[in-house]
Amino acid sequence: MVAAEHHLVAKDILRTFKSDDGTELIALQNFNLEVDHGEVVALIGPSGCGKSTFLRLVAGLDMPQGGTLAYNGEPITKPDPNRGFVFQQANLYPWLTIEKNVAFGLKANGVYKEQQGRVQEMIDLMGLTGFEKSYPHQISGGMAARVAIAQTLVMDPDVMLLDEPLSALDAFTRAVIQDEILGICAKFNPIVLLVTHDIEEAVYLADRVVVLSPRPGTKIAEIPVDLPHPRNRISDEFIAKRHEILDALQFD
Ligand SMILES: Nc1ncnc2c1ncn2[C@@H]1O[C@H](COP(=O)(O)OP(=O)(O)O)[C@@H](O)[C@H]1O
Ligand SMILES: [Mg+2]
Structure with missing residues (x-):
């Protein structure tokens, strides 16, 4: 910011x-x-x-x-x-790992190459370390909410x-x-x-x-x-x- x-x-x-x-x-x-x-x-x-x-x-x-x-x-x-939006129902992509869910916005906006280090940073910040390769159906509701916040936060809104x-x-x-x-x-x-x-x-x-x-x-x-x-x-x-x-x- x-x-x-x-x-x-x-x-x-x-x-x-x-x-x-x-x-x-x-x-x-x-x-x-x-x-x-x-x-x-x-x-x-x-x-x-x-x-x-x-x-x-x-x-x-x-x-x-x-x-x-x-x-x-x-x-x-x-x-x-x-201006990042975190919805009530965490809208995670079920076919992507947690790591790729968090990286999604960077890729969609064409800035993944320069900013990929932020992905792990946000995963760690939101207490998701160790779940990088998990899929949304494998994590709890609390973790899904954290992923949704990390997805927004990674864009540095x-x-x-x-x-x-x-x-x-x-x-x-x-x-x-x-x-x-x-x-x-x-x-x-x-x-x-x-x-x-x-x-x-x-x-x-x-x-x-x-x-x-x-x-x-x-x-x-x-x-x-x-x-x-x-x-x-x-x-x-x-x-x-x-x-x-x-x-x-x-x-x-
Ligand atoms: N796209 C829409 N089409 C028709 N009505 C809508 C639409 N979005 C919201 N509304 C109506 O507008 C009102 C306010 O909705 P909303 O902002 O979702 O309320 P809140 O989030 O405070 O519960 C509700 O009566 C809802 O049904
Ligand atoms: Mg509402």
Whole structure:
């Protein structure tokens, strides 16, 4: 990652879809968000409020009908390996080994020759050492989530879009990978947008928690989490933050 400041700005985003009966379904409306270099922002809100839609817009996989979305002052119009997406269901290539899954983006972008050393580096960083030659069906869900993160990280992204990447995991594995994500943040300082339905996860990882309303999704609260790392999940301050977010999610 280069030393330049990175900045993501979403202004008055509108994204609607046609539902099956032909009526307009408003996924996001008047959605505003600004994220600075190195910030970890958690997005939390009820199912169907447009969280994944927003990440897809930031990834450049989709376009809004209204509003503006800019990264470093440039409108986002298409995907870019600089903005890496980690999906809820780790989308690994079943016919490729772990090593080749991690190398895939480098090859697809024609930079494998120069950067192949990064493959082993990311495998080691994500605790996958020794599983280089394994296939996706031979590894656990927790390891698949790690591979999915390594696949994105190998591209040295400035923005990481994490769409509930840990939601299918048991609590212990989730806690271990949360610490690995914090390690990545400390080392590479990317912008991270993390969609999660786990309030504890949001407070543990994020610098800021953005609470969305039920559809049409719009920002109803923005809660800074100014606790030093490593955070103690059972400290009074931590629990107070959880309550603050839970209160914001009551939609009264
Ligand atoms: N491609 C699409 N076509 C039609 N409706 C969609 C599409 N993508 C999302 N939606 C709808 O938009 C709303 C928001 O979806 P989504 O962003 O996936 O919600 P969340 O991730 O917050 O659960 C949902 O009602 C969903 O059904
Ligand atoms: Mg979603």
